[in-house]
Amino acid sequence: MTEQTTATPDGTEPVEPSAPAEATSVPQSPEPFPAPAPKPPRRVLRAVARWSAAALVLGGLGAGTAFGITSMERTDVPGLATGSDGRWDYPELALPALPAGSPRPYSDGNVAEIHHADLRRLLLTAPAGAVVDKKLDGGWVSTEQYLSEYAKSGRSGLAQTLKDSAPRHVAARGWTMPDGTSTRIYLVRFNSTAFAQAFMDxxxxxxxxxxxxxxxxxxxxxxxxxAGKVAGTASYVYDEAKPYGEARVRHGYVVAGDTLALVVQSRKGGESTRSVPFHQTVILQNQLLG
Known part of the structure; x- marks a missing residue:
């Protein structure tokens, strides 16, 4: 006896119900995550962010500054400016223009070591913060003004020697720094190197x-x-012997070809002049004359 099937309304054979699926195991819940640590206060986060940013900026600036200084030539650093050892902030040295066809004093074409540039342009410029002396403003001065730096006891004899040496020009510049240190620089140009050296002697x-x-x-x-002396020049540097007077006086000479420079620094009061800015001044003036 054949088994009959009942057709569905749409004419298709009915589908027998499938066997019930076996029960699947439900995965157990994972171990609970540890509770998050409490967040630091927002003001702490802000402070840390500020300090981190500041450190990065300062680090970058420091690296950039170090690279800039180490990559520059010595003459590219204005006035050898360093505040740490007491140096003054001088402008960058610049030699004046020469008349057409005139050589520098120590070039191969200038055996006599003559300075052809305007003597006033060879004076060292006052450093930053200085108050320039109105009497010694970088122009021409008389031999009497130059001799006024020397004690009266020896001034008359020196005046005669200077007259015999027949100086051509005398230029001078002076200034006072905020700490009271006074500086005067004189340049005396003679007719020859022999006259300049003889006067120094x-x-x-x-x-x-x-x-x-x-x-x-x-x-x-x-x-x-x-240090910093230019080849071919000579420098003589002196300090006042103890006990100091009203002001400790330092002075130095530079003989460069036909020109003699006198650099004088003094400071009144209990504190004396410092050697670093004085030596710096002599060195820079020497470089300008070389």
């Missing part, structure tokens, strides 16, 4: 140095190493 030759005003007795500056 009359000032400090054979141990008979002519004293400056305020410094009756001087000694060689033991801290002077001659």
């Amino acid at each position: 009359s000032i400090a030759g054979s141990g008979s140095e002519v004293s400056l005003v305020g410094a009756p007795e001087t000694v060689l500056d033991e801290g002077w190493s001659g």
